[in-house]
Each structure stands twice: as C-alpha cells, then as structure tokens.
Amino acid sequence: MRKKVKLAFMVSDSARKITYNKRKTSLIKKVNELTTLCGIDGCAIVYSEFHSEPEVWPSPWEVQKVLTKFKSYSEFEQGKKKLNQESYLRERIMKSKEQLMKLEKNNWETEKSLILFQCLVKEDFVDTLNSNVLNDLAWEINEKLKEITSKANELDTSATN
C-alpha cells in the first residue's frame, strides 16, 4: 500500500475524484504559500469533470487581476510572439537536455524517453509557427480582458481606500 503512483490518467472514477480533491486542495494551498512567502502575484485555474465552474485561487476577482496582468504582458510581446514562442521552446528543449544530462549517469530508460520528448517538442514547435489560430485566440482574449481590466481597476480603487 501507499505505493508510488505512476504519473498517468487514473482510470478509476472514484479514485480519480478522491485524488483530484486531495491534490487540488494541496495545490491551492501551495499557491497561497508561494504568493504569501514571496509577496508576488499568482493564480491557479483548474477545470474538472467534478465541477461545472472552474476552480480557482485566489478569488475569481483576484484571478482576473492576474489574468489582466498576463494579458498586458502578452500585448506587449504581441509583436514578437512567434519569436517568444521560439525562445520558449528553445528554453524547454535546453532544460530537457540539461535534465537529460543529469540523468545520464543514472537511468538509461528515462534518458531514452526524454530524447523522444525532445523530438515531440520540436515538432510541436514547427506546427505552432505555421498556425494563425493563436492570433485569433489572442485577439479574443484581448477583447474580453478589457472588461476584466476595468473590473480589476474598480477593485484596485476600493482596495486603496
């Protein structure tokens, strides 16, 4: 019992729900601790089959504030979105490689799967560069988050008073 669980979809509905509730609770606690200890902004959003609404931390309004911030960042970076995506993937690949090197001495099987993972990431990267879906998504998010911005400003104002 209490054995290490393999990181894969849990087939049993009941077990999955139990572990979902446990881990969701812990995750939210962790986000709370991280933001408190480090004095930073952060949020977590989770959609499950167990709730019709998304479960978020902190409150939905706080999350919207964080999303507004994320939007601002995206807006600022919009002009070089693809470049950013490239950088991000390069970073991911590099980190995978670093991880791979660390594991080399210890675990050959893991190493092989990481190499495979790197190849997959690279393929995704190519697909992404040729897709214009992202821009549409970005525009949609932009429009919607304008509403969120004014909402967040209201909350900011009230917080200051």
Add this chain to the structure above:
Amino acid sequence: MRKKVKLAFMVSDSARKITYNKRKTSLIKKVNELTTLCGIDGCAIVYSEFHSEPEVWPSPWEVQKVLTKFKSYSEFEQGKKKLNQESYLRERIMKSKEQLMKLEKNNWETEKSLILFQCLVKEDFVDTLNSNVLNDLAWEINEKLKEITSKANELDTSATN
C-alpha cells in the same frame, strides 16, 4: 534547522529567491501531476520580481487556451454575475464554517473570534446584496475570509502537532 516556516513574507532577499525557485518548481510539478492524473485542464501563472516575464504552466499557448475557457465561462455567467458572487461568498462562508467546526474541539478563544468574524461577514453580505458597491464589499469580504483561512490553516497545523 529545517524548522517549520511561518507563513509570511520572507524579508531576506536571498532566502526569498531560493524559496521562490524551489516552490515554483514544485508548484508547476504539482499542476502537471494533477492535470495528468485526473485528465483535466489547468494552469498556473506566477509573477515574481525575479523574472520580467510571467512564469506559467503549461506552455504559454496552453495557458491561453485555459484562459479562453475561463473567459467563456465568465462571458456565459456575465448576466448573473452578482448571483455568482453571491454563490461564491456563500460557499466561502460555508467553508469557513466547516473549517471552524473542525477546529472547535481545539481552540475556544479562536473559535469565538471567528464566530464574531462570521457575523460581520454575514452583515456585509446582506448589505452587498442591496448595494451598488457590490464589488468593493466583495473584495473586503474576500480579504477577511483569506485571513480566516490562513488562520484556520495555522490552527489546523498546530492542532496536528
């Protein structure tokens, strides 16, 4: 050494950065595990003084997909926003009560103050329903409930020991 850390802003820059990197890494790992094990969508977004860019999980594009979903949800619920806030506040109050009941056996003084707090929250809540400053009060209530939550967490922890 290795003592339990108080849940509060870490004043030391170096220690804060160390703990930030450790906890951010673990948090992302946890989001990964949760979404994989339960087959659900989820994301985490963190802004820190240590990175000019927000740090997210999973990739920025996946996060945007999740945000789009969140946006859709907000849109759908827009017409009954106030009702949602009401539901949310009711839920939060109920959760505080549950937590409070769990703590009853352990700490009477804290219990009293929490009960008082709940009354205050309830009054605010009633006002909220009849007021056009819904958002302001909601924010305040949320802040209060966060205090209660962290207080309750502390007590939970100390009760366990």
Add this chain to the structure above:
DNA sequence: TACCCTATTTATAAGGG
C-alpha cells in the same frame, strides 16, 4: 460518498561547496 488514519513518498529549509 465523504471523512479519517498512517505508512510512504515528496517537498523543502538550512547548511556547505
């Protein structure tokens, strides 16, 4: 179904290089 109980696993604060 949801809670409670513990053996294990995992996370992490300190300390050292």
Add this chain to the structure above:
DNA sequence: TCCCTTATAAATAGGGT
C-alpha cells in the same frame, strides 16, 4: 548564485468507517 545534501515537515495513496 547555483547545486548538492540531509533532517524535518508536508502531501498523499490506500484502506477503513
């Protein structure tokens, strides 16, 4: 600053009620 180690704290899988 970053990485490694290790003792302690926290999370959690599986089982019981």
